Amino acid sequence: MKNLFKTPNPLKSILLITIILFAASRSNGQQIKPSDSGYAPVNGIKVYYEVYGEGKPIVLLHGAFMTINMNWGQLIPELSKTRKVIAIELQGHGHTQFSDRKLDHATLASDVAGVMDYLKIDSADVAGYSFGGAVAYKFAIQYPKRVRKLVIISSTYKSTGWMPEINNAFKGMKPELFANSPMKAAYDAVAPDKTKWTKFLEQMIAYAQTPFDFGDSNISKISAPVLIISGDNDGLDKIELIKTYKLLGGAVAADLGTMPKSQLAIVPAQSHVSLMKQTPTILGYLDSFLK
DSSP states (O other), rough: OOGGGOOOOOOOOHHHHHHHHEEEEEEEEHSOOEEEEEEEOOOTTTEEEESSSSSEEEEEETTTTHHHHHHHHTTTHHHHHTTTEEEEEESSTTTSOOOOOOHHHHHHHHHHHHHHTTOOOOOOOEEEETTHHHHHHHHHHHGGGGEEEEEESOSSSHHHHHHHHHHHHTTTOOOGGGGOOOOHHHHHHHSGGGGHHHHHHHHHHHHHHHBBOOOOOHHOOOOOOOOEEEETSSSSSSHHHHHHHHHHOOOSSSGSSSSOEEEEETTOOOOOOHHHHHHHHHHHHHHHHHO
């Protein structure tokens, strides 16, 4: 791990973020087993999924380099008490195989739709964190009738939604920075083909370095109510975040009109990492919004 501390500060920070998330999930991971799990054949690959609980369905989409347990281990036991939770591992992540096909938001959103088809779920609430949040935005744009409510946690629909420091850090990422890391150990534990590690990293880094923008007009057309949850210091540009909320019909004087169907929650004293550790806070927002 010594090599991590010789890298430039922005790169070191990104790696440490993932390491901290990994360590947290190891100590407080989920204590329940899925009622169903397997692989859905979609778009030329097999996408891994897990199902928990019964009730109205909610689809969970994880952050970059993460697995279901690493991202959602603390939330699934609570959500599954009243909901049918469908957690998906996106292309190359966790149990889902690496593929040489181009990694982009549209394809990943199509994969999510394919898993829902496989499980015979017409529509669901959809929640995504970071990388998974961008996929969730794209899914809502491509498949508006399949989303009941949308939850976006510490994510954006365009590259410029991140602070410049974050985008600059992405530009300097290299596969060798992840050598001997906990992320590598997690990958080796469940990946169908451990020899694809470097190719997976190269693919994800190329994705992170590619600018994207789903378009303001497309965001404003999202018909489903949207809950945006952000840490006050999570790396998102808060000016852009408010613009996003306005596109969704928010940031109005509700006393002079009507309360918007979408909601914005800024959680104080939280970073991109620590936000996902605030299980009671996030559950409170989800319970209120999804009901």
